[in-house]
Amino acid sequence: MTAPRRTAAGDRGGRPPVSSAHEVAAVAQRVLLERGFDETSVDELAAAAGISRRTFFRYFPTKADVLFADSPAEVERFRAGLAAGGPADSWRVVVTRAVMEALRFAPEDREWALHRAQLFFTVPAVQAHAVRVWATWRQLAVDHARRVRHDDPLFSLAVGHAVLAATLAAHEYWTREPAADLGDLLARTLDLLLPPDPPSQR
Amino acid sequence: MTAPRRTAAGDRGGRPPVSSAHEVAAVAQRVLLERGFDETSVDELAAAAGISRRTFFRYFPTKADVLFADSPAEVERFRAGLAAGGPADSWRVVVTRAVMEALRFAPEDREWALHRAQLFFTVPAVQAHAVRVWATWRQLAVDHARRVRHDDPLFSLAVGHAVLAATLAAHEYWTREPAADLGDLLARTLDLLLPPDPPSQR
DNA sequence: CACGTTATGGCACGCGGTGCCACAACGGAA
C-alpha cells in the first residue's frame, strides 16, 4: 500500500534541510544582540541565516523563540534533576540542585547567557515570551512539590511560583552584577524564597 | 500670546470626548469574556463601544490594556499600603496588608475579577501583558524591601519577585477553587513565599 | 465669523504570524 515507510537506513528521504534550527538560532541570536530585538525584523534574521522568512517560521514558531532554542534541553535537565533526588534528600535541596543543574552553562556560553538575561529585563516582548516558556518549569516544580505535600495544592503552587521568582531574581541581580556567579545567586534566592519544610504539626 | 490657557471654569475647551476609557473598558471587557480574547478583534471592540478603531488605540495603547483599566488604582493602593505601615509593624505584615488592600474588590466585581484571573492563566497574550504591568508592583516591593535591608540588594529583589509569585499563586489557585476567598489565599501564599525576617546575625 | 483647541476617524504602512500551493531535492522502484 503506497509503501509509507522508508526502507530503513538512516530514516532519510526527501529534500535535505538547507540549514538547522541550531545554526539559524546561532546566527539570529548574534544579530539580535547586535542590532536589538525590536529593531530587527524577521526578514533580516532570515536573510542573515540564508533562508526565507517562511522557512524561519518553520524552524521557530515565533521570533522570540529563537532566543530559547536550548530551552528544551534546560527543561529536560531540570526534570532529570528533580527525579534524581533520593528519598533522603530534603526536597528544598533537590529543587535547588535541579535548578542549578538545569541553568548551568559552559564557560564559553557565559556571555551569551548574560546577554540573553539582559534582554529579559529590557525588552518587554522577550520577557513576555519567557514567561510562557517558563510555565513548563513551574509545572514541573508544582508536580514535584505535590509529591511532598499532596494534601496542600496551594503549597504546591506556591513552590512552583517560588522557583520562577528565585530564578528571575537571580538573573535580574546577575544582569546588574555580571561578575557574580549565577549558581551562587540561584542558591541564595532559592533559599530565600522556597517555603520552609512543612512543620510537623498536623 | 496665543492665549494657551483656557480662561478657567472647568478647564474645558475643544471637542468633548464621545466616550471615556472607563466606558470603553466596561464594554470591551464584557465582549472579551463572552467571545474570547484572541477571537475578538480590536475592530469588534471598537464597534461595540461605538468608537473607531483608531480612537480605541488612543484610549488604550494595546488591546490587552483594556483588561487592566483599573490597574493604576490598584498600584496606587499598593503604594499607599506600603507607606502606611508604622515603624512598629513587621515589614512582612505591611507588605501582606498592602497586597490584600490593593487587590480588594467590591462584591459585585468579584465575578469580573475571577474571569480576568482566568484569562491570565489561559490566554498567553494576556499573561504576557500582565507581567509587564506587574513590573510596577515588583519595583514598589523592591523599594520597600530596600528600606528594610538596604545592605542586601539580592534580598530586596527576592522580596519583589516573591510578592508577584505569591499573587500569581493565589490567583491560580483561585481560578481552580473559585469558592475560596482571594484575600485568604493571598495571606497564605505571602506567608509562604516572603523571606523570613533577617536573622539578627550580622 | 474667525480662531485656537481637543477629540475623532480614515488612510496607509510596517511587522508578526498563518494558510495555501507550487516546486526543488532527495531515495527508491519499475
Place this chain on the structure above:
DNA sequence: TTCCGTTGTGGCACCGCGTGCCATAACGTG
C-alpha cells in the same frame, strides 16, 4: 532513465495589531 512518494523550501496572499499622518468635527472664546 523515468516515475513516484517524501520532505524541505519559498513565494504569495491574507489577517490582526499597532503607529504616523492628516483632514475634520465639535466645542469655547474673541
